[in-house]
Amino acid sequence: MPRVLWTHLMKDLRIEWRSKEAINSMLFFALLVVVLFSLAFDPRGPFSQSIAGGVLSVATMFASVSALNQAWAREIRHQVMDAQRMAPTPGAELFLAKVLANFLFVTIVQVILAPVFLVMYNLRVVGQAWLLAVVLPLGTWALVANGTFFAALSIRSRNRELLLPLILFPIFVPALLAMVNATGGILTGESDPGMWIKLLTGYDIIFTTVSLLLFDTVFNAE
Amino acid sequence: MKKLATGFYAAIVVALMVWGFYQAIYVAPDESTMHEVQRIFYYHVPNAIVCFAFFAVSLLGSIGYLAFRRSNPEWAQRADAWALAGAEVGVVFCTVVLITGPLWGRRAWGIWWTWDARLTTTLVLWLIYASYLLLRRFAAGPQMQTLAAVLGIFGALDVPIVYMSNRWWRTQHPAPVFGGDADSGIKDPAMLAAFGWNVLAWFAWGVLILLLRYQVERKHQKNAALEAREALESHV
Amino acid sequence: MSGPARPAPNAQLEDVSKLFGSFAALRQVSVALEPGKCYVLIGENGAGKSTLLRILAGLLRPSMGQIQVFGEAEPHDARDRIGYMSHAPMLYDELTGVENLSYFARLYPDRECLEPAEALRQVGLDPKLERPLGQYSQGMRQRTSLARVLLAQPDLLLLDEPFSNMDVESAGQMVELLARFRHSSRTIVITTHQRELAAPIADFVLALKAGRVARFEAGNPTL
Numbered sequence: 001m002p003r004v005l006w007t008h009l010m011k012d013l014r015i016e017w018r019s020k021e022a023i024n025s026m027l028f029f030a031l032l033v034v035v036l037f038s039l040a041f042d043p044r045g046p047f048s049q050s051i052a053g054g055v056l057s058v059a060t061m062f063a064s065v066s067a068l069n070q071a072w073a074r075e076i077r078h079q080v081m082d083a084q085r086m087a088p089t090p091g092a093e094l095f096l097a098k099v100l101a102n103f104l105f106v107t108i109v110q111v112i113l114a115p116v117f118l119v120m121y122n123l124r125v126v127g128q129a130w131l132l133a134v135v136l137p138l139g140t141w142a143l144v145a146n147g148t149f150f151a152a153l154s155i156r157s158r159n160r161e162l163l164l165p166l167i168l169f170p171i172f173v174p175a176l177l178a179m180v181n182a183t184g185g186i187l188t189g190e191s192d193p194g195m196w197i198k199l200l201t202g203y204d205i206i207f208t209t210v211s212l213l214l215f216d217t218v219f220n221a222e
Numbered sequence: 223m224k225k226l227a228t229g230f231y232a233a234i235v236v237a238l239m240v241w242g243f244y245q246a247i248y249v250a251p252d253e254s255t256m257h258e259v260q261r262i263f264y265y266h267v268p269n270a271i272v273c274f275a276f277f278a279v280s281l282l283g284s285i286g287y288l289a290f291r292r293s294n295p296e297w298a299q300r301a302d303a304w305a306l307a308g309a310e311v312g313v314v315f316c317t318v319v320l321i322t323g324p325l326w327g328r329r330a331w332g333i334w335w336t337w338d339a340r341l342t343t344t345l346v347l348w349l350i351y352a353s354y355l356l357l358r359r360f361a362a363g364p365q366m367q368t369l370a371a372v373l374g375i376f377g378a379l380d381v382p383i384v385y386m387s388n389r390w391w392r393t394q395h396p397a398p399v400f401g402g403d404a405d406s407g408i409k410d411p412a413m414l415a416a417f418g419w420n421v422l423a424w425f426a427w428g429v430l431i432l433l434l435r436y437q438v439e440r441k442h443q444k445n446a447a448l449e450a451r452e453a454l455e456s457h458v
Numbered sequence: 459m460s461g462p463a464r465p466a467p468n469a470q471l472e473d474v475s476k477l478f479g480s481f482a483a484l485r486q487v488s489v490a491l492e493p494g495k496c497y498v499l500i501g502e503n504g505a506g507k508s509t510l511l512r513i514l515a516g517l518l519r520p521s522m523g524q525i526q527v528f529g530e531a532e533p534h535d536a537r538d539r540i541g542y543m544s545h546a547p548m549l550y551d552e553l554t555g556v557e558n559l560s561y562f563a564r565l566y567p568d569r570e571c572l573e574p575a576e577a578l579r580q581v582g583l584d585p586k587l588e589r590p591l592g593q594y595s596q597g598m599r600q601r602t603s604l605a606r607v608l609l610a611q612p613d614l615l616l617l618d619e620p621f622s623n624m625d626v627e628s629a630g631q632m633v634e635l636l637a638r639f640r641h642s643s644r645t646i647v648i649t650t651h652q653r654e655l656a657a658p659i660a661d662f663v664l665a666l667k668a669g670r671v672a673r674f675e676a677g678n679p680t681l
Contacts, residue, residue: 003564003567004564004565004567007561007564007565011550011553011561014552014553014557015550015552015553018552018553018590019552074550077551078546078547078548078549078550078551079544079546079547079548080548080549080550082515082517082542082544082548083542083548083549083562083606084565085517085537086515086516086517086537086540086542087537087562087565087566088537088538088565088566088568088569089565089566089567150373153357153369153372153373154357154360156361156365156369157357157360157361157362157366157369158360158361158362159360162360163356163357163360166353166356167353167354167356167357167373169349170346170349170350170352170353170377170380171350171376171377171380173346173349173380173384173387174380174383174384174386174387174388177387177388178387195390196390199383199386199387199390202383203383206379206383207376207379210375210376210379214372214375217288217368217372218368218369218372220534221365221368221369222363222364222365222517222518222519362479363478363479446479446480449479449480450477450479450480450482450521452480453477453480453481453482454475454477454482454485454486454522456482
């Protein structure tokens with residue numbers, strides 16, 4: 001891993017370790033969404049199996065928005081962003097480090113949340129459970145890579161925090177669909193998640209590449 | 223001269239629209255299974271085709287803006303105006319598609335809406351470009367144009383993926399009118415003619431609105447530049 | 459003018475104007491900043507001092523006019539040689555002074571950077587301080603911020619109100635520090651309200667009024 005990327009990543013992890021803002025807010029928010037959904041939809045019997053994938057994906061999605069906004073709000077505070085823009089290292093490395101950090105945070109939240117979720121929704125995995133370990137990271141990456149990019153984009157506007165979900169969610173639709181269908185397929189064992197995994201992989205590759213290419217344009221937009 | 227040309231073109235567009243309406247309502251034969259309600263198809267499909275054309279204009283404008291923003295600011299401003307005009311007119315046409323679709327669906331399928339591939343794609347397309355227009359409102363200054371151009375490219379990139387994902391998901395929508403399988407589409411030449419005229423008419427109409435919108439945006443830009451020049455020369 | 463040929467300026471502005479919407483922050487500013495000199499920028503709030511610094515730093519682009527910094531038409535391309543200190547500390551609240559500086563030093567892999575501890579000592583802070591920056595006093599944060607700017611030993615130093623929130627004594631120390639940092643190849647630009655504070659090191663005074671250069675003269679800014 002390039003040294004500068006590592007430097008950025010360590011900085012983000014250290015700050016999060018000291019403040020724990022992102023993980024705590026995400027965890028609580030995701031828990032709330034899971035509880036609210038279970039109150040709203042009464043998940044008992046086979047019905048819970050079929051909606052669980054969707055609930056988990058949507059909970060992650062809503063929860064990560066707060067963390068993604070945080071990620072750049074930290075840089076905006078005290079104008080650290082200006083110091084970053086003036087550093088002679090590519091902005092794309094800062095971006096990639098933030099994606100990695102956020103990916104780690106969201107994954108931690110998912111790992112903590114998963115047992116709670118299994119208990120609350122009385123789930124049992126009918127399909128191949130190990131595939132979940134492929135689908136969830138892929139879906140999380142799609143969310144976090146795009147989210148970090150659009151958070152950097154929306155933080156430059158007037159209605160900073162408000163704008164992120166408005167531009168992120170429409171573009172995230174195909175990944176969400178793939179994630180929900182793949183997890184649903186794995187939980188119920190009724191359909192093959194293979195095609196959805198391929199779609200997610202393609203989505204990840206395309207959007208991560210484009211984000212890396214266009215990040216400096218957004219970062220230095222003035 | 224420009225005004226005269228625009229007026230002349232506008233007159234042609236109105237004539238085309240009237241002719242298209244006449245073709246769709248009075249000339250085209252009654253469809254055997256769906257009857258009268260099928261005629262909405264002469265508006266629904268042309269609008270859908272045209273809206274894609276305008277989103278393509280918007281994409282080209284966005285790319286052009288990013289390409290020229292340093293080397294040729296004048297071209298970049300024009301490209302940005304095209305990007306905005308394309309997105310706005312596209313959203314209007316897309317809205318028409320989203321309204322006429324359910325009107326037809328209510329009669330043909332018995333439901334207003336269904337989460338089918340093409341419907342969902344169109345809706346997501348509408349959402350993406352609506353968020354693009356929102357960003358243009360929320361962000362300010364010259365950075366807005368850059369940010370909008372980036373989002374425009376992302377949005378356009380997403381459209382084919384949305385379509386693929388939805389296609390695998392579920393499809394209820396009738397197969398494509400052209401290029402579908404052997405059973406799909408229309409074969410009656412009178413119907414085809416009505417359809418063709420309406421595509422042409424709506425396209426011409428869209429281009430007219432697009433040009434007007436482009437000119438308005440250019441006027442905005444020129445006014446802003448003028449105001450800036452005045453501010454620069456004024457003595458506090 | 460006689461004598462040896464003057465060295466090429468480190469930075470040069472020609473007819474630079476900056477507009478924010480229809481507000482003109484800078485109007486046709488032309489100035490050459492020579493190496494080895496210290497420039498003090500004075501003017502009321504809104505006179506365009508900060509805008510001028512941000513343009514030199516490459517954080518803003520001029521709406522009109524030409525700029526050249528170390529021979530580059532885009533200051534962004536020479537950014538490793540520019541140090542910029544703004545009103546805000548430009549540091550992370552959650553990290554200590556040394557952690558902040560070590561982080562930024564690593565972002566300049568091709569520059570010879572000062573040791574973070576050394577940079578802190580130079581601005582009169584104890585490098586062993588374990589507190590995160592969020593718990594520093596205003597003055598200490600300002601010093602740390604200056605240490606960050608000095609870190610990569612820039613050749614163009616842009617300091618926006620470095621003496622605000624500082625008592626006269628600390629400001630005096632800071633000026634002394636800057637005086638030590640002066641070098642025949644370096645240019646220092648300082649904006650300030652308290653012009654008398656910067657007097658000891660000022661070679662030139664540039665007064666801005668409503669975005670225009672109202673005065674540009676050599677010597678003591680107290681006049």
